[in-house]
Amino acid sequence: MISSSLAIARKDLRLAFAGGQGPVQAVLLGLLLVFIFSLSAAPGERFSAQQALAIFWLCSSFGVVLIFSLLFRFEEENDTATALLLSPLPVQSLWLGKTLAGLMLLLLCQVFFFPAALVFLGLDPGGNLSGLALMVLAVDVGLCVLGGLIGAMGHGQGAKDALLTIIVFPLQIPLLLGGIRIGVGLVQGASLNGVADWFGLVMAFDAVFAGAALFLFPHVFKGE
Amino acid sequence: MNYLFIANACVWLGVGGYVLFLARQHSVLERRVRQLEILDGDE
């Protein structure tokens, strides 16, 4: 299943960049959000680390929605969804492949969001960059696990897939709180041990929803 | 004391409103069912 998932992920990443588009929409939206939020502070007024991180994760959250909307749109033409389902690939590898591709695209978007947060929101990353990277990865996994499942539901729905965002955002809240809290802790100099309980929560979220997605994905992804 | 009254009012208005909504929906549906069953019988 791993090799087939990687094949799906490779295919999706190639398709995402083939049209020259890639995650451009997600990146631009995120940068725009950072800029607009930076206007909420008076000139000279600083954002707290918590505020800056909250905005960073909000951009990532919006980015996830756009990324998975893009990834599942690939199977809408020429009934390719049915073709994939009829192939000997296990159905779950479709979900895993999409999730992996989404994760790569999200990390790429965040490569732009993070410097933007440094510049426009005055975020000071502190010394523990590896800890921050680990935090971002852990939360991103959760966002993409959920994104993959919800994205599958939006597949083939036309305009209605936008409605699914109405349920995705509140479901993500434990992850976003975790991302903000861990980030604040690390930026203020806490060790990874100091934010261990939040990490535990984020990992629990990742595990629970990955398990649920593996089980539930076949029920929601069917060729039309 | 006012707050207690407002909280009470909200609860009873909320529940009462929902019950009214149910009652209205029920009467509309009953009427529709009767109409359709007559139509169905005529076909």
Added chain:
Amino acid sequence: MGMFRIYPKTLMILAAASMALMMVGQYAIWYHAPEELTMGLVQKVFYFHLPLAWWSFVAFFGVCIASVMVLWTGREHWDVLAGVMAEIGVLFSGLALVTGSIWGRAAWNTWWTWDPRLSTTLVMWFVYAGYLVLRSADVGGTKGAKMRAVLGIVAFLDVPLVFLSARLWRSIHPAVLASKGGGLEPEMWTAVWINVLAWGTLFATLVLARYHAAGLKRRVEAALIRIQEKTLQ
């Protein structure tokens, strides 16, 4: 259509029972339970707030169970039941939030307290309100029932995670507010349990009544289809 035949008698008995229990509950609140020492009369909001919150969570759990049954049995009435429970859950949790907010304002002069239970209720309200919007928009078409079932399961899986995150979040903030509900007199506990029972009976009545209406709606739709088919022949 037999699965939708809810005998009117059951509904009437439940309705009468809930009215009677509500009256007993009201007596317990206003005459039996004493006035709380620190917060005074306004503490009595608690006797509404707790049953509403409690039964809203039962409703959301019911959505989850019904959703599992949709995927397991494929029978349509489980999907209908899930929708009914979600609706009443949203109503009850909304009222719990309103009463909780008013209580917070009256007792601690703040409209919102980041109490983990209240915060969890707020997030769940958003999740299930979104679920209801998706149901009414009929997202999913032919596979709609399965999609709604998956959402119903995923939504409830989030509940413990939201609660834990809300609790962790609050633990770093200074404890501004005392936790509600500790240190109750025995008469207060009696009032609590009577009201929990009363609201539970009302909950069951509303679920049954709404389910009955949904059954009627399906009969209407079935009759419409039959007429359409006959006209096309």
